[in-house]
Amino acid sequence: MRLSQLFTKTRKEVSTDETSKNAQLLIKSGFIYKEMAGVYAFLPLGLIVIEKIKAIVREEMDNLGASELSMTTIQSKDLWQKTDRWDDKNVDVWFKSELKNGSEIGFGWSHEEPITNMLRSYISSYRDLPVYVYQFQNKLRNELRAKSGIMRGREFLMKDMYSFSSDEDKHKSFYDNTITAYNKVFDRVGIGKDTFLTFASGGAFTQFSHEFQTLTDSGEDVIYLHRQKKIAVNKEVLTSEVLDQLGLKREELEELKAAEVGNIFSFGSIKTDQLGLSYVDVDGKTRPVILGSYGIGISRLMGVIVELFSDEKGIVWPENIAPAKVYLARIGENNEVITSADMFYKVLTDKNIEVIYDDRDIRAGEKFADADLIGIPYRVVISDKTLKSGLIEVKRRKEKESTNMSEKEFIKKLAT
RNA sequence: CGGGGAUUAGCGCAGCUUGGUAGCGCGCCGCGUUCGGGACGCGGAGGUCGUGGGUUCAAAUCCCGCAUCCCCGACCA
Numbered sequence: 022m023r024l025s026q027l028f029t030k031t032r033k034e035v036s037t038d039e040t041s042k043n044a045q046l047l048i049k050s051g052f053i054y055k056e057m058a059g060v061y062a063f064l065p066l067g068l069i070v071i072e073k074i075k076a077i078v079r080e081e082m083d084n085l086g087a088s089e090l091s092m093t094t095i096q097s098k099d100l101w102q103k104t105d106r107w108d109d110k111n112v113d114v115w116f117k118s119e120l121k122n123g124s125e126i127g128f129g130w131s132h133e134e135p136i137t138n139m140l141r142s143y144i145s146s147y148r149d150l151p152v153y154v155y156q157f158q159n160k161l162r163n164e165l166r167a168k169s170g171i172m173r174g175r176e177f178l179m180k181d182m183y184s185f186s187s188d189e190d191k192h193k194s195f196y197d198n199t200i201t202a203y204n205k206v207f208d209r210v211g212i213g214k215d216t217f218l219t220f221a222s223g224g225a226f227t228q229f230s231h232e233f234q235t236l237t238d239s240g241e242d243v244i245y246l247h248r249q250k251k252i253a254v255n256k257e258v259l260t261s262e263v264l265d266q267l268g269l270k271r272e273e274l275e276e277l278k279a280a281e282v283g284n285i286f287s288f289g290s291i292k293t294d295q296l297g298l299s300y301v302d303v304d305g306k307t308r309p310v311i312l313g314s315y316g317i318g319i320s321r322l323m324g325v326i327v328e329l330f331s332d333e334k335g336i337v338w339p340e341n342i343a344p345a346k347v348y349l350a351r352i353g354e355n356n357e358v359i360t361s362a363d364m365f366y367k368v369l370t371d372k373n374i375e376v377i378y379d380d381r382d383i384r385a386g387e388k389f390a391d392a393d394l395i396g397i398p399y400r401v402v403i404s405d406k407t408l409k410s411g412l413i414e415v416k417r418r419k420e421k422e423s424t425n426m427s428e429k430e431f432i433k434k435l436a437t
Numbered sequence: 438c439g440g441g442g443a444u445u446a447g448c449g450c451a452g453c454u455u456g457g458u459a460g461c462g463c464g465c466c467g468c469g470u471u472c473g474g475g476a477c478g479c480g481g482a483g484g485u486c487g488u489g490g491g492u493u494c495a496a497a498u499c500c501c502g503c504a505u506c507c508c509c510g511a512c513c514a
Contacts (some may be wrong), residue, residue: 225514
């Protein structure tokens with residue numbers, strides 16, 4: 022990507038109204054644009070990050086044997102009435118509208134009901150199970166109060182997966198596999214060591230659900246963490262009975278603020294019963310289908326990552342989800358420098374190394390400032406100075422000092 | 438939804454107390470000097486002061502309504 026062709030600009034200041042660190046940095050660096058409270062557009066750089074997170078999540082979900090699909094945003098009222106989740110008294114985040122003919126519709130804040138209903142068309146025998154499906158979709162939630170930048174929006178991107186199993190044992194085994202897969206996701210996006218499986222309320226369906234909580238002061242939850250065991254309990258379910266049950270002692274737990282980046286829970290057969298999804302077993306008897314639901318807030322995850330990884334100069338993206346691996350800055354606008362930088366840009370892109378090429382005719386200081394703000398892992402400088410030495414200058418975003426090396430050495434270093 | 442704060446140029450802000458038709462910084466345009474950590478000088482463009490009403494000879498400024506944004510709280514199955 023040539024920066025001269027990117028329409029977004031970095032800026033030095035954003036409104037003091039926008040107090041959350043993630044929104045401040047993402048707006049300054051040109052990753053997101055605020056449309057209204059709790060509603061943000063993803064600009065080219067931001068979209069690349071979103072797509073990178075999605076790619077990682079997609080890989081891990083595919084490894085679980087799940088299939089990707091895409092449900093609709095517009096949802097029908099009668100499905101949600103069947104499960105008693107249509108009324109605003111029971112679900113207070115609905116956006117609702119109506120068709121020209123007057124019938125009411127809802128905008129999806131979750132998809133258990135539509136997916137369960139849809140699968141009635143495809144599941145009738147034990148031979149049809151299990152079914153694991155997932156999607157990436159914008160969820161619409163009419164939050165009373167949006168806050169914390171992209172961490173709690175009214176429109177946000179979520180990966181939601183649903184499992185349909187023939188019995189509790191099979192359900193449990195997939196559920197546990199998903200925990201492993203989620204841990205891999207959080208490791209790969211760089212927040213693994215700060216993210217903990219957390220026992221939380223299971224609602225009406227089971228005693229517990231499980232959350233994946235990432236430690237950050239910008240989070241909305243309070244968890245009690247046992248660091249050695251890597252297990253936490255959400256404050257909302259913290260009782261002495263629960264602690265006994267989990268084999269934890271209160272005095273061994275740290276009270277910490279955290280943001281929920283993932284949530285998985287079991288619906289048992291309650292919802293499938295309500296919606297009439299069942300199957301016929303090998304013995305010819307009708308049996309209930311067990312439903313599990315598994316979410317990762319993709320856009321929230323991006324916000325949490327920014328909260329965790331930044332310094333006074335800007336964002337410090339983890340390598341796996343940075344919008345590019347290399348920020349190539351040419352300094353000096355003479356032909357030798359331009360030709361040499363153009364060539365190295367081509368060398369890198371030909372090797373499928375993602376490069377943001379700063380080919381703008383601006384001063385060095387601005388290029389360095391932007392490279393830091395945008396947070397690309399490696400900054401490479403090509404200038405008269407480097408041309409004389411035959412080496413390029415490489416600086417990691419995380420480090421203060423640059424080192425000189427040959428282009429070959431640098432490419433080799435990237436591969437490791 | 439309860440409480441508090443805010444809305445003035447593309448962005449960030451001052452001006453309001455004490456009414457007299459708007460200013461600073463950044464950004465943008467032009468010229469020149471600069472050129473490895475967000476350069477400098479000179480010149481320039483750009484604003485019905487969120488919106489609707491009211492008071493007044495006169496309203497960004499005073500009064501009332503509304504909208505939007507932010508924070509704290511409640512909520513987040």
